[in-house]
Amino acid sequence: xxxxxxxxxxxxQFYPQIGIASLELLQKFGCEVSFPMxxxxxxxxxxxxGYSHLTGGCDTNFVNNFxxxxxxxxxxxxxxxxxxxxxxxxxxxxxxxxIRNNVYELxxxxxxxxxxxxxxxxxxYRVGMHQSCHGQRGLKLSQMTELNAxxxxxxxxxxxxxxxxxLVSLSRKDECCGFGGTFCVTEEAVSVKMGLDRIEDHKxxxxxxxxxxxxxxxxxxxxxxxxxxxxxxxxxxxxxxxxI
Amino acid sequence: MKENTIDxxxxxxxFNKDVERVNWHDDTLWxxxxxxxKSAHAIPEWETxxxxxxxxxxxxxxxxxxxxxxxxxxxKENGIIVxxxxxxxxxxxxxxxxIAKHGVTQMVKSKSMLTEExxxxxxxxxxxxxxxxxxxxxxxxQLRKEPPSHIVLPAIHLxxxxxxxxxxxxLGTEKGNNDPQYLTEAARKELRDTFLTRKVALTGVNFAVxxxxxxxxxxxxxxxxxxxxxxxxxxxxxGFEKLIPERKHLGVFLRLLAxxxxxxxxxxxxxxFKKPRVGQEMHIVIVDNGRSTQLGREEFRxxxxxxxxxxxxxxxxxxxxxxxxSYHNAVAGPIGSILAPNLDMKKNADxxxxxxxxxxxxxxxxxxIDIHDQLYKWRQVLVKEGYTPSSKTMAMKGMSAVLANPTVxxxxxxxxxxxxxxxxxMVNNNLNAWYKQREMPAPPEESFREWYAKKAKExxxxx
Amino acid sequence: xxxxxxxxxxxxxxxxxxxxxxxxxxxxxxDKIDVIETYKTVLKGIGGFCEEVSxxxxxxxxxxxxxxxxxxxxTTIQEFADIAETEWTNDDxxxxxxxxxxxxxxxxxxxxxxxxxxTDAILGQRVSPFIPQYLSIIxxxxxxxxxxxxxxxxxxxxxxxxxxxxxxxxxTADIEQSLVLxxxxxxxxxxxxxx
Numbered sequence: 001x002x003x004x005x006x007x008x009x010x011x012x013q014f015y016p017q018i019g020i021a022s023l024e025l026l027q028k029f030g031c032e033v034s035f036p037m038x039x040x041x042x043x044x045x046x047x048x049x050g051y052s053h054l055t056g057g058c059d060t061n062f063v064n065n066f067x068x069x070x071x072x073x074x075x076x077x078x079x080x081x082x083x084x085x086x087x088x089x090x091x092x093x094x095x096x097x098x099i100r101n102n103v104y105e106l107x108x109x110x111x112x113x114x115x116x117x118x119x120x121x122x123x124x125y126r127v128g129m130h131q132s133c134h135g136q137r138g139l140k141l142s143q144m145t146e147l148n149a150x151x152x153x154x155x156x157x158x159x160x161x162x163x164x165x166x167l168v169s170l171s172r173k174d175e176c177c178g179f180g181g182t183f184c185v186t187e188e189a190v191s192v193k194m195g196l197d198r199i200e201d202h203k204x205x206x207x208x209x210x211x212x213x214x215x216x217x218x219x220x221x222x223x224x225x226x227x228x229x230x231x232x233x234x235x236x237x238x239x240x241x242x243x244i
Numbered sequence: 245m246k247e248n249t250i251d252x253x254x255x256x257x258x259f260n261k262d263v264e265r266v267n268w269h270d271d272t273l274w275x276x277x278x279x280x281x282k283s284a285h286a287i288p289e290w291e292t293x294x295x296x297x298x299x300x301x302x303x304x305x306x307x308x309x310x311x312x313x314x315x316x317x318x319x320k321e322n323g324i325i326v327x328x329x330x331x332x333x334x335x336x337x338x339x340x341x342x343i344a345k346h347g348v349t350q351m352v353k354s355k356s357m358l359t360e361e362x363x364x365x366x367x368x369x370x371x372x373x374x375x376x377x378x379x380x381x382x383x384x385x386q387l388r389k390e391p392p393s394h395i396v397l398p399a400i401h402l403x404x405x406x407x408x409x410x411x412x413x414x415l416g417t418e419k420g421n422n423d424p425q426y427l428t429e430a431a432r433k434e435l436r437d438t439f440l441t442r443k444v445a446l447t448g449v450n451f452a453v454x455x456x457x458x459x460x461x462x463x464x465x466x467x468x469x470x471x472x473x474x475x476x477x478x479x480x481x482x483g484f485e486k487l488i489p490e491r492k493h494l495g496v497f498l499r500l501l502a503x504x505x506x507x508x509x510x511x512x513x514x515x516x517f518k519k520p521r522v523g524q525e526m527h528i529v530i531v532d533n534g535r536s537t538q539l540g541r542e543e544f545r546x547x548x549x550x551x552x553x554x555x556x557x558x559x560x561x562x563x564x565x566x567x568x569x570s571y572h573n574a575v576a577g578p579i580g581s582i583l584a585p586n587l588d589m590k591k592n593a594d595x596x597x598x599x600x601x602x603x604x605x606x607x608x609x610x611x612x613i614d615i616h617d618q619l620y621k622w623r624q625v626l627v628k629e630g631y632t633p634s635s636k637t638m639a640m641k642g643m644s645a646v647l648a649n650p651t652v653x654x655x656x657x658x659x660x661x662x663x664x665x666x667x668x669x670m671v672n673n674n675l676n677a678w679y680k681q682r683e684m685p686a687p688p689e690e691s692f693r694e695w696y697a698k699k700a701k702e703x704x705x706x707x
Numbered sequence: 708x709x710x711x712x713x714x715x716x717x718x719x720x721x722x723x724x725x726x727x728x729x730x731x732x733x734x735x736x737x738d739k740i741d742v743i744e745t746y747k748t749v750l751k752g753i754g755g756f757c758e759e760v761s762x763x764x765x766x767x768x769x770x771x772x773x774x775x776x777x778x779x780x781x782t783t784i785q786e787f788a789d790i791a792e793t794e795w796t797n798d799d800x801x802x803x804x805x806x807x808x809x810x811x812x813x814x815x816x817x818x819x820x821x822x823x824x825x826t827d828a829i830l831g832q833r834v835s836p837f838i839p840q841y842l843s844i845i846x847x848x849x850x851x852x853x854x855x856x857x858x859x860x861x862x863x864x865x866x867x868x869x870x871x872x873x874x875x876x877x878x879t880a881d882i883e884q885s886l887v888l889x890x891x892x893x894x895x896x897x898x899x900x901x902x
Contacts, residue, residue: 307726308718313715381881399882404883425887427882464879492859498855506880512876
């Protein structure tokens, strides 16, 4: 199967190791993966700021880059959700529809499409999973604590297969970290307070690492951790799953 | 009460200066959310109940014209006097005219967010009528000349020490006695006198039943009933969206309301007022105040399904850390942020942005309002209507032009590092706000696309 | 145009063009529960007391030992005329301000929330369950229903001027979320579950 790797713009430039881990992981499971070089950004930052009417160019570019693939896979729940909910094309709506129906966040692609049963991996640390909101409440990657419904978690299902990994149970399982796109700077005080509180929950559970499926949230938490000179590190889930 | 005119982020920054208080506010509301979860999760058919409630309200919204007339006719048959108010000003005038007709200058009032929305207390004060709010939380904030900070827990922003000081000043309670039992008892004594001496009592309405012309008022304290059953005149004020079709539908809503609000299985009192008692006059004021406009906004109309439980506030990570007053609107939190722009886009243009769009509000909503999706949609409307700074619009246009064109994108920054200096989610904000309390990641030696291109070249060269 | 007519016409123009169907409620509230046990547990959880009795004399005995003899008591139950006033129902409601205890019957109770349904017909005065310091309500065990759905089925199209569900004593948590019983209404509620 032909997989187009969709790497969020900030991951491309700040966190290349996540792109590499995602690519290698998909190849390990037998996918034929390409990274279309002309991809830029899904347009979510504009749309979430109220400028969805300016995302037409991004949409067209996205469709041009990804229409030829069976699946489009992205190591970010938030960017995936944006494409799934909002990608349209005046020139080629059929291609946009194909993409919307076949775009997957990395972990759900592994569990739902590739139906991965076992992963070779070793990560002998105490890890807290930060379940980002768009992945969870948007893509339904894991059950939401608000609902009266059976629990599940696609990323945790994968992490449970990694040798040595000690996954902690947080006090507030799915509280937002406060990143929120533009919110992180327009509402700086609340954003940082939310981040501090999210980190505190992980600290209370003595984690070595905070992991998650959205590097934007982790970048925000990492920024605070570094300022605190904390020993806790952040790591994208793709890197853990690709640890061997 | 003075209008709070500073925008949400500014007010929230001030609120966050007292870290201990923010922590306390957050923990206290989270505790209420946890009680809600426990209660909701104990009802196996909870999600079906929400779906049913949502569908009933959808029916009401689509048939409002009919139900309102049905309700009016039945209420009149029951001996209730029905008034209609197009806006807050007319509502206030109607209430005042009823009070004036009875020649009194004092009124006791139980909780009604509608009267907060219409600024009734200020209007009546200006016209020489003294209003006493009888809900304990509202009584406290009224003494302090503050608006409520939460629709269900009006004084949730205050600590018991604050209440103690306020009661010491106004009721003469012991200085430094912070015991909630003692303070509540003091308010009970004070307000009992009020209930016994007021000829006019005003209450809100939780549900109005079209089929029967009755309305239901829910309280834990019994204050609405104490006021209404002792007064010669009972005025009940309601936004028209409080209607439900039939009496049996109360079963659905009363199961959801208190569990969503505080985790209680039901409020202590769920009082059904159908006819005035012998010798009493009963009035209902049906208020529009922008609701019919909202009904016409297809994307936002289902915000009118709201039953004012406050669950979205308790779960909102932003509300918990910014406090109700930062929303400068009678209804705060996520639901307030989708209702307020309908009333005044300019004044409330900041509110739909006071959210991370995490979506927890939508999940706790007992009538399944798509709150976070509406926050997103309001952002689009506010931008289109020109309520965002032009500098931001210019920056967005520049950004989208670069991101839409891979060639421009590649040459926009040295070595394709456009994003590194212009993180799309920080558009129009320099990095100062990020750096205040956070670091940026160290730039890697090469971007992913550089690595990928190199790899591709290597494997090509090998061949 | 009157405000009434202009509001209604605006609503007519702005509401959706087709009517959304009303959902059925027939599949709600069918979970099997032990109604009496649930009732007792829920009532206790919200600060009420529960006494299981098999006669009105037992209720009388309980009241005699739990409430001061010299304080004012009112009732609408004729059998209690020897321990409480019965001739107050046409008085000015304000005159009830010094009542210590009111004793009334409920039409039925609801297990899931411990609510008791009372109406004008059995309250004597609307304010009677709110104004006393303490409240006692008698309800037959066979009249405890499972959920609010059965409750409204039972109420049906009954005509009343006023009716209310009472679940536990009056309470507030408006000061720092600390629960205090006895906000404005009764400080305590005892429910007598009658065989």
